[in-house]
Amino acid sequence: MKKLMIGNEAIARGAYEAGATVATAYPGTPSTEIVSTFADYEGLYAEWAPNEKVALEVGVGASIGGARTLVAMKHVGVNVAADPLYTFSYTGVNAGLVLVSADDPGMHSSQNEQDNRGYGRFAKMPVIEPADSQEALDFTRLAFDISEEFDTPVMLRVTTRLSHSQTLVETGERVEVGLKDYKKDAPKYVMLPGFARLRHVEVEKRILQLKEYAETTELNRMEWGDKSIGIITSGVSYQYLREVMPEVSVLKLGMVNPLPEKLIRSFAAEVDRLIVLEELEPVIEEQLKAWGLKVEGKELFTLLGEYSPEMIEEVLLGISSRKGSGLDQEIPPRPPLMCPGCPHRGVFHTLKKMKLHVMGDIGCYTLGALSPLDGMDACVCMGASIGMSLGMEKANGEDFARKVVAVIGDSTFVHSGITPLIDVVYNQGTSTVIILDNDTTAMTGHQDHPATGKTIRNLPTRKLDLPALVKAIGIEHVRIVDPLQLDEFRQTLEEELNRREASVIIAKRPCALLVKKAPDKEFYVDPELCKSCKLCIKIGCTGIYWVEENRKAVINPNTCVACGLCPQVCTFEAIKIVEG
Amino acid sequence: MPKQTTNVLIVGVGGQGTLLTSRIIAQVAVQMGYDVKVSEIHGMAQRGGSVVSQVRYGEKVYSPIIKKSDADILLAFEKLEAARWLDYLKPGGKVIINDERVDPLPVMSGKLKYPVDIDKRIANLIPDTTIVDATRMAEECGNSRAANVVLVGMLAAAINIPAEEVENAIREMVPAKALEVNLKAFREGQKYLSATLNRL
Numbered sequence: 001m002k003k004l005m006i007g008n009e010a011i012a013r014g015a016y017e018a019g020a021t022v023a024t025a026y027p028g029t030p031s032t033e034i035v036s037t038f039a040d041y042e043g044l045y046a047e048w049a050p051n052e053k054v055a056l057e058v059g060v061g062a063s064i065g066g067a068r069t070l071v072a073m074k075h076v077g078v079n080v081a082a083d084p085l086y087t088f089s090y091t092g093v094n095a096g097l098v099l100v101s102a103d104d105p106g107m108h109s110s111q112n113e114q115d116n117r118g119y120g121r122f123a124k125m126p127v128i129e130p131a132d133s134q135e136a137l138d139f140t141r142l143a144f145d146i147s148e149e150f151d152t153p154v155m156l157r158v159t160t161r162l163s164h165s166q167t168l169v170e171t172g173e174r175v176e177v178g179l180k181d182y183k184k185d186a187p188k189y190v191m192l193p194g195f196a197r198l199r200h201v202e203v204e205k206r207i208l209q210l211k212e213y214a215e216t217t218e219l220n221r222m223e224w225g226d227k228s229i230g231i232i233t234s235g236v237s238y239q240y241l242r243e244v245m246p247e248v249s250v251l252k253l254g255m256v257n258p259l260p261e262k263l264i265r266s267f268a269a270e271v272d273r274l275i276v277l278e279e280l281e282p283v284i285e286e287q288l289k290a291w292g293l294k295v296e297g298k299e300l301f302t303l304l305g306e307y308s309p310e311m312i313e314e315v316l317l318g319i320s321s322r323k324g325s326g327l328d329q330e331i332p333p334r335p336p337l338m339c340p341g342c343p344h345r346g347v348f349h350t351l352k353k354m355k356l357h358v359m360g361d362i363g364c365y366t367l368g369a370l371s372p373l374d375g376m377d378a379c380v381c382m383g384a385s386i387g388m389s390l391g392m393e394k395a396n397g398e399d400f401a402r403k404v405v406a407v408i409g410d411s412t413f414v415h416s417g418i419t420p421l422i423d424v425v426y427n428q429g430t431s432t433v434i435i436l437d438n439d440t441t442a443m444t445g446h447q448d449h450p451a452t453g454k455t456i457r458n459l460p461t462r463k464l465d466l467p468a469l470v471k472a473i474g475i476e477h478v479r480i481v482d483p484l485q486l487d488e489f490r491q492t493l494e495e496e497l498n499r500r501e502a503s504v505i506i507a508k509r510p511c512a513l514l515v516k517k518a519p520d521k522e523f524y525v526d527p528e529l530c531k532s533c534k535l536c537i538k539i540g541c542t543g544i545y546w547v548e549e550n551r552k553a554v555i556n557p558n559t560c561v562a563c564g565l566c567p568q569v570c571t572f573e574a575i576k577i578v579e580g
Numbered sequence: 581m582p583k584q585t586t587n588v589l590i591v592g593v594g595g596q597g598t599l600l601t602s603r604i605i606a607q608v609a610v611q612m613g614y615d616v617k618v619s620e621i622h623g624m625a626q627r628g629g630s631v632v633s634q635v636r637y638g639e640k641v642y643s644p645i646i647k648k649s650d651a652d653i654l655l656a657f658e659k660l661e662a663a664r665w666l667d668y669l670k671p672g673g674k675v676i677i678n679d680e681r682v683d684p685l686p687v688m689s690g691k692l693k694y695p696v697d698i699d700k701r702i703a704n705l706i707p708d709t710t711i712v713d714a715t716r717m718a719e720e721c722g723n724s725r726a727a728n729v730v731l732v733g734m735l736a737a738a739i740n741i742p743a744e745e746v747e748n749a750i751r752e753m754v755p756a757k758a759l760e761v762n763l764k765a766f767r768e769g770q771k772y773l774s775a776t777l778n779r780l
Contacts, residue, residue: 004603161644161645166616167616167617309645336627337628534690546688
């Protein structure tokens with residue numbers, strides 16, 4: 001029987017069936033489940049790499065070494081891996097390598113919505129885009145063959161809606177392709193100028209061969225219907241289109257780089273009006289326009305966000321969204337927030353009270369930027385906090401640096417916080433870095449990393465010693481403190497900020513969601529002592545809420561995990577332990 | 581098999597268990613031989629944000645997401661979320677609301693108000709609305725955390741999918757030690773909705 005699978009599971013299955021023996025990734029929504037699913041297949045190698053660049057480099061080595069290899073990351077992860085990627089395109093593969101780029105139109109869980117189809121054109125590699133889980137499986141399998149046939153890495157580009165939608169999948173059998181022979185071949189794999197010039201010639205030949213392949217591959221297909229409109233589309237947009245316009249003629253592209261020019265011209269010649277339907281950037285449209293085709297695209301459809309069936313209906317059929325309930329005016333937004341008992345809350349409460357300039361980073365703690373904690377000045381990408389805080393200091397001087405901190409999670413620090421910390425030491429920065437060590441990669445669903453001491457399969461491994469690492473870099477002042485012990489945390493932070501030397505504070509406490517045991521006590525707010533000052537409400541915890549009728553705070557026993565933060569915030573000692 | 585696609589929209593607050601509910605319903609639809617698509621939200625929104633799971637089944641389903649004004653049923657684990665997603669309900673559609681209030685951050689901090697009687701106002705707008713205290717019912721079955729399965733029971737009754745199939749899916753997806761409570765919760769939910777329908 002067919003099975004329901006999210007797109008990410010189907011990709012892992014496709015790699016498994018294609019005979020892949022190595023899979024590597026750094027977790028990132030919406031890509032995470034790809035390699036975590038692959039790790040469920042026994043006897044194959046799977047790993048969490050410290051970051052996407054390392055993941056791809058491990059993949060390059062595995063491919064050259066002869067193993068079919070799957071590498072997965074979110075769209076912005078490909079930026080981190082771009083350096084090896086562009087040159088790996090020159091060397092080509094030995095055994096097939098498929099790089100999954102999981103893009104996030106609509107930014108459900110990301111800091112930008114870049115369109116990674118652009119990488120395909122830039123790196124001159126094929127880009128394949130499935131439209132449901134069955135295609136995710138089938139296309140992944142085929143991508144390994146394409147990779148080997150054309151001696152190129154292949155990008156499988158998916159989006160959140162594909163990665164996290166379940167659709168029916170018919171699985172197949174695994175083919176045991178075995179390892180390819182490894183032979184030393186320096187002119188192919190050593191990219192110094194003399195060799196790389198020769199490889200570039202091969203890359204240009206390859207892209208022409210791929211163009212020919214694109215004309216006939218089963219990845220691209222024409223579906224003829226009403227020829228008054230012909231629509232070229234790919235990915236999940238195809239499904240939205242079919243939902244609202246089942247009769248229209250469609251050229252569905254499964255291979256979005258390079259494009260099949262002859263096929264597209266023949267499609268264009270048959271239809272009265274040619275439209276390209278693509279989420280985000282006009283990657284396909286601009287190439288068609290360069291060929292001189294008369295085509296409509298972004299003058300109809302937005303460059304912003306995720307598409308939907310009703311949006312396509314509105315643009316192409318003129319059906320506008322039906323009348324609303326009228327309730328929407330008064331519905332308060334519900335942004336995500338830190339969990340009750342979250343160690344980050346103690347940090348951001350303190351940073352706000354001390355009115356510090358906070359250079360932030362990527363993780364659950366980015367939520368510390370939101371009201372009521374309002375505890376972040378800037379956040380750009382993984383690992384950026386430490387370099388930004390050094391830049392702030394170099395721009396504004398050492399006195400200003402007494403008010404600047406970088407905050408970065410443990411997994412993010414390992415990902416890309418180590419080199420900027422070396423820069424702080426090397427170039428004599430004096431500010432303080434807070435490593436929020438909750439012993440996991442929390443935001444993406446609790447993956448292990450080098451500093452947890454566990455592998456992707458939850459097996460013990462050598463644990464990266466963060467304090468020893470930081471000291472080895474040359475930070476002399478390393479303090480470890482529990483961020484939910486507010487007085488101690490604040491005192492430590494004040495001491496380190498005032499010191500005109502670089503320092504690191506490791507705010508150490510496991511993620512509240514990892515704490516399995518029930519709380520050993522219960523708190524309540526004594527209404528006699530509560531002075532309605534709302535200090536406890538300003539920590540933004542769902543364990544405590546405000547009742548306007550009597551102007552008192554109340555503990556919610558269903559959500560409170562008795563972390564003990566709000567009693568420390570209350571200046572009237574109104575929050576007490578329930579006796580007995 | 582009806583040609584028409586059935587659209588089920590399940591909404592709530594991250595952490596309430598909407599994902600399990602949508603997966604049970606989807607599994608049942610697969611067993612019944614339908615084409616099925618499910619769209620889920622993972623990642624940042626799961627941290628206490630507004631979450632939505634969409635289940636679509638029928639002879640042939642293209643889009644994994646439901647159009648506005650196209651959901652046959654809206655199952656809300658939380659009252660405010662019912663209101664937030666109400667525009668997705670088709671005219672004549674059904675609403676099931678769990679009588680649970682989870683204040684979003686702007687309400688907790690007193691900046692914005694939680695709309696008064698929001699569930700009753702929805703019931704005034706949508707004739708086929710059922711409000712239920714699933715948490716209390718689950719408690720009576722032995723564990724308040726089975727509230728999502730009470731709601732599965734109500735959903736099954738509302739969209740007429742066979743109980744036996746749902747119970748099989750629950751057996752597959754719920755750990756053995758929690759199975760009895762969950763099956764009981766499912767049956768209670770089913771009974772509750774059927775009784776409500778009979779009253780109408």
